[in-house]
Amino acid sequence: MSAPTRTPARARMSSPAPGPRIQPRRTTGVPYVLIVPALIALLLGLGYPLIWQIVTSFQKYGLSQQFGKPPEFVGFDNFANLVWDGEFWAVLVRSLLFCVVTAAVTVVIGVLMAVLMNAVGRTVRLILQISMLFAWAMPVAAATTVFIWLFDRRRGVVNYLLDAIPGVDMNRYDWLGNPLTFFFVASVLIIWMSVPFVSFAIYAGLTQISEEVMEAAQIDGAGAWQRFRRIILPMVRPVLSIVLLLQLIWDLRVFAQITLLKDAGSKSGDFDLLGTYIYKLGTATGDFGMASAVSIVVLLVTLAISWVYVRELIKEDEAQ
Amino acid sequence: MKRKIASIAAATAALVVLAGCSTPSEAPNPDDAKGQNITFWLMGVTPRTLSVTT
Amino acid sequence: MADGGDTPDTLRDYLKTEYKKATGGTLTIEEQGWGDALAKLQTALPDADNTPDVTEIGNTWSPTFTNVGAFSDISDMYDELGGDKLLTSFVDVGKVDGKNYALPYYFGSRYVFYRKDLYAAAGVEVPTTLPQLTEIAQKLHNDSTSGFYLGGEDWRNGVSWIFAYGGDLAKQDGDQWKSSLSDPKSIEGLEALQELYTSASNAPVTEADSTPWVNINTQPEAAGPEAATIIAPGWAHWSIGDLAPDPKDDTKQVATWNDEVFGAYVLPGVDGGVAPVFAGGSNIAISASSKNQAGARELMKIIFSKEYQEMLGANGLGPANSDYVSSLGDDQFAKALIESALGSKLTPAAVGWAGVEGSGLLEEFFGKVNAGGDVASLAAEYDKKIDELINKS
Incomplete structure (x- = not known):
C-alpha cells in the first residue's frame, strides 16, 4: 500500500480546502502537544497489553511466573506446540x-x-x-x-x-x-x-x-x-x-x-x-504463555481478514 | 488562546505521566496489627438464599 | 473447588466485631463467586496493592497456590490455631516441605436425599450397597422422574463411584503425579456410574455442577418431582422441602423440610458401609504479598477460636477443629454429614490440580463416559491429557 496510496491521500488532505490557506509557519508545536495525552493513553492502554502478550507468547509463563518466578524464554516452543495440537486446530x-x-x-x-x-x-x-x-x-x-x-x-x-x-x-x-x-x-x-x-x-x-x-x-x-x-x-x-x-x-x-x-x-x-x-x-489452567500464543494467532487472523478489506477500500478510494 | 490550550494540554500530559508513576505512600508497619485494615475474601453463596425452584 | 455453602451473616458480623476489638482496625469481607474465584485469585494474590490479606480457598486448589508461593508460612502459629486437632487431610494439602501455608476453614460433605413417598410407592427400601442403589434407582425411574438424578458432566459427585470401587483420580510416584483413570478399579467404578446414569437419570449429559435440589422438590403446578433421589452437598437440605410462597416476599418460594416426604442417607459402599465421597470444604491462608501480615494473623486467631468454630458448626459447616465437631448437633443432617465426611476423599494434592480443574477436562471426560462411550479407551485418552497438566505450575 505504500507509494501509490499515499499520494492521493495526501493530495486530498491539502487540496479540498478552498477557503483561506493555512500558513505553514503558524503550525507551531501545539498540535503535537495536544496529541500527547491521547497518545500516552493509547500506548498505556493498548500498547502495553499487546507488547506483554507478544513477549509472553515466547515464554514459559505459568502460575509460578505469575507469583514472581522469572519466566524462561522458549522461542517458538509455544507456537510449535499449537501446530501439533489437534484441539487448537479444531477450535480455530x-x-x-x-x-x-x-x-x-x-x-x-x-x-x-x-x-x-x-x-x-x-x-x-x-x-x-x-x-x-x-x-x-x-x-x-x-x-x-x-x-x-x-x-x-x-x-x-x-x-x-x-x-x-x-x-x-x-x-x-x-x-x-x-x-x-x-x-x-x-x-x-x-x-x-x-x-x-x-x-x-x-x-x-x-x-x-x-x-x-x-x-x-x-x-x-x-x-x-x-x-x-x-x-x-x-x-x-x-x-x-x-x-x-x-x-x-x-x-x-x-x-x-x-x-x-x-x-x-x-x-x-x-x-x-x-x-x-x-x-x-490462560486464566483457568494458568498457562499464560500458550494463551498468549493463541491470542497472537487470532491477532494475525484478524489482520489477514482486515488486510483484504483495507486493500479493497483503498482501491475504491483511488478509483473515485 | 493557543498558548493557554497548549499549557493546559501539557499539564494534563504531565499529570497522566505522574499518575502512572506514583505509588501509594505510607505503608503501615507490617509487624504491628494495631489499626491495620484488612480484607478477607470469602467464597460462594449463602445456602439459605439459594433458589428452591427451577 | 469446594461446596459453595458459606459463611452466613451472623458469622461475618462476629468476625468484624472481634477484629475491631483485637486491633482497632476494620475488617472488610468480600464475597467471591466460586465460578471466577480461581481467575481472581491468580491475578489478585501476587499484587500487593490488590491482594486480599486473608482468603478462603477451595481445598482442591490449595496445593497449586501453596506451591507457587502465594501464601505466608504460618507454621509458627500452627499449634496455637489447633495443631493436631485440625482436619489432617486439609492441613496436608496446604503444606509444602513440612511447613504450613494453608489451614482448613470448614469441611462439608455430600450425601443422598430421597423421596420417601416415591420409595414407598415403588416398594423399595433405602439401599445398603452401591449396586443396590442402582437397582432401586432403575425401579424408580421413568421418563418424567429420574430414579437417581445426576448430571453427566457432574464429576464432583460421579467421582464417588471411582473412590467406592477403590480407584483414584491420580497416583503419586515420587514427586510426580499420574492420572489413574485407566486403573482397573477406576474403570470398574466408572462403568458402574455409566450404568446408573444411562439407566436411571434424565439429566442432560452436559449438566455439571448444578442445583440438583430443585429436582427433588415438587415444583409448583408440577405433578411430581423430577427426581426420586439426588446427591448433594449437606447444606442443600436448607433448600429441600415442601414449597410455599415466602411470607416476606411472595415472588419467591421457600422450602420447608418435611420428614414425611423427604429423607437422607449416606452413599453406600460397594459391599455396604459408606462410600468415600468428594470432601467438600475449603482452606484459609494469608496472602504472602499482603502488607498487613500482623492483622491477618490476628484474624486467623479469631477464626480458629472456640467461639467461631462452634458458630460454624451451628450453621451446618464442619468446624476445622475436631474438638468442636459436636457443635454440628445431632439431627439427621449432622449425622449424615459427619458419617459421610469421615470417609471422604480429597482430590490429588498435585501442583497442577487447579489447572486440571480449570481445564474442564474432568467434566468432558465424565460427560463422554456417561454419554455411553467406551470407558477404557476414554480413560486412556484423558489420562494422557490430564498428565500434561497435573505436574505443571
Missing part, C-alpha cells in the same frame, strides 16, 4: 466457520431490514427502528440469559411451540447439549444482537441514493431485483464491506455469549471457540 476451524456463517447471515438480514425500512412509511419505520434499538442496546448478559430461557430444555418457549406442531417431538429437547445446536443458538443470539447495527448503517447508505436515479432506472424498465442488484448494492458497497469486516472481526472474538451459554450447558472443550479457548488456557 470451528471459530472461522462460526464467524463466517454468523457474519454473513447478519449482513444479509441487516440489508433486508434496511431495504424494508427504506420502503415502508414513516410510522412503521419508526417502530422498526425503535425495536431494533432496543435489541441493540440490550446488555449481552441480559440477552444471553433471555435466550437461555427461550431455549430451556424443560420450560423454554421454543420447545413448547415446536412440540405443539403435530408430529414434532421436541419435548425436553436439549439445545445446548450438542455442539451443532449449541452453536445454532449462539449464532441466532449474536445475529439478533448485531442485525440492528448493520441495518442502521446500510439504511444510512440507502438514504444517500438519489430518487432520480431509481426513478430513471424504473422508467428504463429495471425490475425490483435488478434495481437492487445493479443500483442499490453497488452504491452501498463501501458501507457494506466495512460492516461485513466489523462483523467478521467481532464474531471471531466472540466471548461473553459463548461463556454464558457454556455455563448453562457443557464445560466440554467441544463447545469452545477461540475466545473461550484462550480464557481456558
Whole structure:
C-alpha cells in the first residue's frame, strides 16, 4: 500500500480546502502537544497489553511466573506446540466457520431490514427502528440469559411451540447439549444482537441514493431485483464491506455469549471457540504463555481478514 | 488562546505521566496489627438464599 | 473447588466485631463467586496493592497456590490455631516441605436425599450397597422422574463411584503425579456410574455442577418431582422441602423440610458401609504479598477460636477443629454429614490440580463416559491429557 496510496491521500488532505490557506509557519508545536495525552493513553492502554502478550507468547509463563518466578524464554516452543495440537486446530476451524456463517447471515438480514425500512412509511419505520434499538442496546448478559430461557430444555418457549406442531417431538429437547445446536443458538443470539447495527448503517447508505436515479432506472424498465442488484448494492458497497469486516472481526472474538451459554450447558472443550479457548488456557489452567500464543494467532487472523478489506477500500478510494 | 490550550494540554500530559508513576505512600508497619485494615475474601453463596425452584 | 455453602451473616458480623476489638482496625469481607474465584485469585494474590490479606480457598486448589508461593508460612502459629486437632487431610494439602501455608476453614460433605413417598410407592427400601442403589434407582425411574438424578458432566459427585470401587483420580510416584483413570478399579467404578446414569437419570449429559435440589422438590403446578433421589452437598437440605410462597416476599418460594416426604442417607459402599465421597470444604491462608501480615494473623486467631468454630458448626459447616465437631448437633443432617465426611476423599494434592480443574477436562471426560462411550479407551485418552497438566505450575 505504500507509494501509490499515499499520494492521493495526501493530495486530498491539502487540496479540498478552498477557503483561506493555512500558513505553514503558524503550525507551531501545539498540535503535537495536544496529541500527547491521547497518545500516552493509547500506548498505556493498548500498547502495553499487546507488547506483554507478544513477549509472553515466547515464554514459559505459568502460575509460578505469575507469583514472581522469572519466566524462561522458549522461542517458538509455544507456537510449535499449537501446530501439533489437534484441539487448537479444531477450535480455530470451528471459530472461522462460526464467524463466517454468523457474519454473513447478519449482513444479509441487516440489508433486508434496511431495504424494508427504506420502503415502508414513516410510522412503521419508526417502530422498526425503535425495536431494533432496543435489541441493540440490550446488555449481552441480559440477552444471553433471555435466550437461555427461550431455549430451556424443560420450560423454554421454543420447545413448547415446536412440540405443539403435530408430529414434532421436541419435548425436553436439549439445545445446548450438542455442539451443532449449541452453536445454532449462539449464532441466532449474536445475529439478533448485531442485525440492528448493520441495518442502521446500510439504511444510512440507502438514504444517500438519489430518487432520480431509481426513478430513471424504473422508467428504463429495471425490475425490483435488478434495481437492487445493479443500483442499490453497488452504491452501498463501501458501507457494506466495512460492516461485513466489523462483523467478521467481532464474531471471531466472540466471548461473553459463548461463556454464558457454556455455563448453562457443557464445560466440554467441544463447545469452545477461540475466545473461550484462550480464557481456558490462560486464566483457568494458568498457562499464560500458550494463551498468549493463541491470542497472537487470532491477532494475525484478524489482520489477514482486515488486510483484504483495507486493500479493497483503498482501491475504491483511488478509483473515485 | 493557543498558548493557554497548549499549557493546559501539557499539564494534563504531565499529570497522566505522574499518575502512572506514583505509588501509594505510607505503608503501615507490617509487624504491628494495631489499626491495620484488612480484607478477607470469602467464597460462594449463602445456602439459605439459594433458589428452591427451577 | 469446594461446596459453595458459606459463611452466613451472623458469622461475618462476629468476625468484624472481634477484629475491631483485637486491633482497632476494620475488617472488610468480600464475597467471591466460586465460578471466577480461581481467575481472581491468580491475578489478585501476587499484587500487593490488590491482594486480599486473608482468603478462603477451595481445598482442591490449595496445593497449586501453596506451591507457587502465594501464601505466608504460618507454621509458627500452627499449634496455637489447633495443631493436631485440625482436619489432617486439609492441613496436608496446604503444606509444602513440612511447613504450613494453608489451614482448613470448614469441611462439608455430600450425601443422598430421597423421596420417601416415591420409595414407598415403588416398594423399595433405602439401599445398603452401591449396586443396590442402582437397582432401586432403575425401579424408580421413568421418563418424567429420574430414579437417581445426576448430571453427566457432574464429576464432583460421579467421582464417588471411582473412590467406592477403590480407584483414584491420580497416583503419586515420587514427586510426580499420574492420572489413574485407566486403573482397573477406576474403570470398574466408572462403568458402574455409566450404568446408573444411562439407566436411571434424565439429566442432560452436559449438566455439571448444578442445583440438583430443585429436582427433588415438587415444583409448583408440577405433578411430581423430577427426581426420586439426588446427591448433594449437606447444606442443600436448607433448600429441600415442601414449597410455599415466602411470607416476606411472595415472588419467591421457600422450602420447608418435611420428614414425611423427604429423607437422607449416606452413599453406600460397594459391599455396604459408606462410600468415600468428594470432601467438600475449603482452606484459609494469608496472602504472602499482603502488607498487613500482623492483622491477618490476628484474624486467623479469631477464626480458629472456640467461639467461631462452634458458630460454624451451628450453621451446618464442619468446624476445622475436631474438638468442636459436636457443635454440628445431632439431627439427621449432622449425622449424615459427619458419617459421610469421615470417609471422604480429597482430590490429588498435585501442583497442577487447579489447572486440571480449570481445564474442564474432568467434566468432558465424565460427560463422554456417561454419554455411553467406551470407558477404557476414554480413560486412556484423558489420562494422557490430564498428565500434561497435573505436574505443571
